[in-house]
Amino acid sequence: MNVYDSEVLKGILFKKGYSETIKPQEADLIVVNTCSVREHAETRAIGRLNELSRYKLENPEIKLAVIGCMAQRLGEKFLKEVPALDFVLGTEELFKLPEYLDKKNEKPLVALSLSRLREIQVLPRRKHICTAFVAISRGCDNFCSYCVVPYVRGPEKHRKVSDIIKEVQCLIEYGCREVSLIGQNVNSYKDDGYDFADLLREVSKTDIQRIRFMTSHPRDLSPKLIQAMAFLEKVCEHLHLPLQSGSDKILDKMDRKYSSEDYLRLVDSARSKIQNLSLTTDLIVGFPGEKDDDFQKTLEMVDKIEFDSAFMFKYSPREGTKAFLSEDDVPQEEKIKRLQALIELQKDIAKKKNQELVGKTEEVLIDGKSKRDKANWKGKGRSNKTVIISKEKENKDLFGKIVKVRITKADSFTLFGEIEK
Ligand code: SF4
Numbered sequence: 001m002n003v004y005d006s007e008v009l010k011g012i013l014f015k016k017g018y019s020e021t022i023k024p025q026e027a028d029l030i031v032v033n034t035c036s037v038r039e040h041a042e043t044r045a046i047g048r049l050n051e052l053s054r055y056k057l058e059n060p061e062i063k064l065a066v067i068g069c070m071a072q073r074l075g076e077k078f079l080k081e082v083p084a085l086d087f088v089l090g091t092e093e094l095f096k097l098p099e100y101l102d103k104k105n106e107k108p109l110v111a112l113s114l115s116r117l118r119e120i121q122v123l124p125r126r127k128h129i130c131t132a133f134v135a136i137s138r139g140c141d142n143f144c145s146y147c148v149v150p151y152v153r154g155p156e157k158h159r160k161v162s163d164i165i166k167e168v169q170c171l172i173e174y175g176c177r178e179v180s181l182i183g184q185n186v187n188s189y190k191d192d193g194y195d196f197a198d199l200l201r202e203v204s205k206t207d208i209q210r211i212r213f214m215t216s217h218p219r220d221l222s223p224k225l226i227q228a229m230a231f232l233e234k235v236c237e238h239l240h241l242p243l244q245s246g247s248d249k250i251l252d253k254m255d256r257k258y259s260s261e262d263y264l265r266l267v268d269s270a271r272s273k274i275q276n277l278s279l280t281t282d283l284i285v286g287f288p289g290e291k292d293d294d295f296q297k298t299l300e301m302v303d304k305i306e307f308d309s310a311f312m313f314k315y316s317p318r319e320g321t322k323a324f325l326s327e328d329d330v331p332q333e334e335k336i337k338r339l340q341a342l343i344e345l346q347k348d349i350a351k352k353k354n355q356e357l358v359g360k361t362e363e364v365l366i367d368g369k370s371k372r373d374k375a376n377w378k379g380k381g382r383s384n385k386t387v388i389i390s391k392e393k394e395n396k397d398l399f400g401k402i403v404k405v406r407i408t409k410a411d412s413f414t415l416f417g418e419i420e421k
Pocket of ligand 1: 142
């Protein structure tokens with residue numbers, strides 16, 4: 001969501017005549033978008049902002065803005081952490097940055113309004129992107145006990161189907177081939193009788209070539225949505241379904257509102273209906289009260305389900321959440337040990353699953369050059385796995401093309417292959 005917000009804000013600023021620079025000393029405006037999900041991200045953001053403050057001290061004309069979840073969470077307090085700030089704009093105020101820039105502000109401006117039901121109309125976006133996020137909703141009503149999102153992004157709000165379609169069409173005109181429909185919980189999407197499966201069908205009717213979505217809350221993953229994924233050709237066979245823990249006791253403390261059995265049933269149903277489904281997840285270790293046998297249950301679930309990949313984290317207490325009131329009783333060393341064991345297990349599973357694809361063909365949308373070898377193109381398969389394409393070093397411009405790639409090699413994180421001639 002932060003990537004999307006930054007992208008949209010960039011589009012609005014470009015329309016106002018701004019252009020992008022990667023050199024802070026050349027900038028008139030420096031914007032840092034922030035995440036509050038983990039403490040580590042917040043500490044890094046403060047460090048980065050203080051580092052960037054020196055450009056403002058050298059040239060007071062430069063405007064320094066912090067936007068997003070952490071701005072929403074800290075508000076005025078941010079000015080104590082980073083005194084050089086000109087703007088602290090929360091998660092719904094950030095799109096108004098260009099308006100605020102036009103006003104003469106003697107003092108730093110802190111704007112955190114969350115009360116309005118915000119309609120995001122069709123927004124200016126960057127040209128020449130082959131894949132783009134499109135927010136279909138904002139905020140969350142779930143209040144999982146560890147999560148700060150409902151507090152910093154406010155209650156769930158859904159965009160109109162017609163506005164989403166207009167934004168997709170605008171992206172198609174800019175050359176976009178794939179959209180990822182995003183929201184904190186896309187499965188609960190509703191607009192005027194349309195649910196998320198209906199929205200996928202409507203987006204499928206446009207000329208976009210591939211559709212992805214995230215994130216799905218297991219409680220709201222309906223049989224209708226699984227059917228839609230199975231039958232709508234443009235919808236990629238990738239489902240990101242956060243499990244968080246394999247222990248029912250911990251899932252209950254997390255207020256996730258499903259059991260490990262419910263989750264397994266969903267996985268069976270999705271795998272039986274959607275061919276070649278790629279399944280990914282999020283997992284937290286060291287949640288308050290997590291004993292060794294709870295953690296073993298997480299390992300067992302991961303072993304049983306065999307996810308294609310997983311985002312794995314140590315529990316990070318967040319002030320204001322329900323879990324913050326419980327003692328953070330799993331020692332740091334134990335959290336690290338559990339996380340390492342989980343990562344090792346998942347790495348082996350991912351490697352095995354990726355190697356099963358060797359010799360098979362993946363449909364890849366090429367989105368740029370490989371970081372390791374700039375001569376090689378890279379892209380994403382329908383499974384959302386990164387594919388590096390070798391032996392295509394001639395100057396042919398493949399950016400934005402969808403090609404068939406025969407997989408020749410795989411490790412835990414990446415597939416390697418050659419374009420089928
Ligand atoms: S569903 Fe739960 S974890 Fe996801 S954003 Fe909402 S509260 Fe946070």
